[in-house]
Amino acid sequence: MFKRFMQLRLRDLVILAVILFSLPAFLDNPFHYELATQMAIIAATVVGLNLLVGYAGQVSLGHAGFFGLGAYFSAIMTGSYGWSALPALLVGAILVGVIAWIVGRPILRLKGHYLSMATLAVGFIIAIIINNETGLTGGPDGIPVAPFDLFGWELSPFGSYSLLGVELSGSQAWYLFSALVLLLAVWLAQNLIDSQIGRALRSVHGSEVAARVVGVNTAKYKSLVFVISAIYASVMGSLYAHFQGFITPAVAGFDFSIVLITMVVLGGMGSTMGVILGAVVLKLLPQLLADFQELEAVMFGLILMLTMIFMPKGLLPTLQRSIGRRLKKKAEGQA
Template sequence: MLNSLFQSRQFGLLVLALIIIVLPFGLQNDFHYDIAIQMGLIAATVVGLNLLVGFAGQISLGHAAFFGVGAYMSAILTGTYGWSPIPVLLFAAVVVGIIAFVVGRPILRLKGHYLSMATLAVGFIIYIIINNERRITGGPDGISVPSLSIFGAELNVFNDYQILGMTLSGTFLWYVLAGVLLLLAVWIAQNIIDSPIGRALRSVHGSEVAARVVGVDTARFKSLVFVISAVYASIMGSFYAHYTGFITPQIASFEHSIVLITMVVLGGMASTLGVILGVVVLKLLPQVLADFQELEMMMFGLILMLTMIFMPKGLLPTLQGLARKYLRKKPEEGV
């Protein structure tokens, strides 16, 4: 019975919701919240990326660029031109969706890893534009972003808010928002996975030829999921920009794309909760290792290497496997 619980997707969503609710009891100060909020926003991005990498078997090396376009459009349109954040966020998502479609549609008709090359190129182009158009984007020194406002109510990390007689800090409300966004991202992703689209995607991942033989329009589904994952990145990029209040072109860089892919692979491809674990580990490690100073990068590399050698399926799938083995063994021990 426990076994089937582990398999159930609703169960995963429930566990995640529980963790998000319980976590504040372990967070002692605003710095802990700060890291947790960023984890939530990045995790939602990675859940979207996982649809592409884990389920459609395609690799995007330019996802940070989509994240960056969302972030920068929010920064520029709200900051310089005074637009309202939420419409800008949606507008940016549409723009990014169109970019992804234009790039992905012709390329995804081909077999193999051509998408990674195309996204690599697009990523670099976007990064260079952001970096060089100093008058608009602030160039390499970055640009500040106004705080988020929803229907006229400003949500500033640094303010306190009176809600239902309770005084809540802006940071805590951001935590709630990030938690809700993450749950929403996971819920939508799981619905896509369980829909005919998801089944089609998995068949593409398994064998593209076989999928075609049974009548799956592989190119259509692949480009659809590519657009969806890019839109995920754009929306989270916008939220991230509003949250941190200052962004630099580094968030659109190739290195950041690699970090996002690493989160997927480390956590466990095709496991929606696994990739979230990947985000948590990769976001926590720099903080945990900060005390080791010069050894930080070495230890970081070593941990990644050992994980990939001993847990090639990723953290969560391997741990689940272990737990399952343990539960199966137990009755034998009892005998």
């Protein structure tokens, strides 16, 4: 059983890699590459959030706050203090992890809507600080961000690069880089899920009382996954800031937190590939509804509502179950 489970994990990773590296054949212009890069970065963010929500069963309505902290830390340290992007990203992730551990210890003792309100408050506090510290963050006007540099190699959407003899535009290079980051994020998440930590998280999700009875330190594992998901958000926030070249407090806002949690629920909680699908769908919907600008919010809500009614487990798990039933009926009919 475990061997088959690992084979399925590897299969999913290979399928994702094939999709990511085949996608450029269907991307026609820099805007398409920009959208695909944003999808990859946001998808990696919700992969981390899914560890907290889908596997540990802990709701976070303020996760954009950690995303914004990573983005602003990189922007400030590279722009005002001359740091390279990679050290800024790593130090920012460590600091965000420490902050998540400090605030997570008390609030993760709460349950249900009390936990939701507490995480919402954390997100609001971070967003307010970013918005009000005008001298440091630029306030509501935002702040420019330096291009991402790695060991003297600068990655900019406006540059041109040569990879194995192939000439790439800056937007193409950024997409390939973000695709690799997404694959790494998924691989790390899958390894965590398959480890002792992952089993402990699933037991916490199932029943905290039962988990404690069998010796699982629920407080420890809830804090750990909260920190891990915050680090995911911080790293992706840093990359997003460097890719965009300019950020505003919206990256830490309540609206973005709701979008992130909706991606997890829509794609399928507890399904790594499902939440990636949720991220893609919610990033594409505004583009598909561009001709209905005055009705965009209504149609957006209607689509989500219908999905939750008819696919309560999420898009991917529902589709997998439906395909599995059809294949089973077909096999039974042939027998």
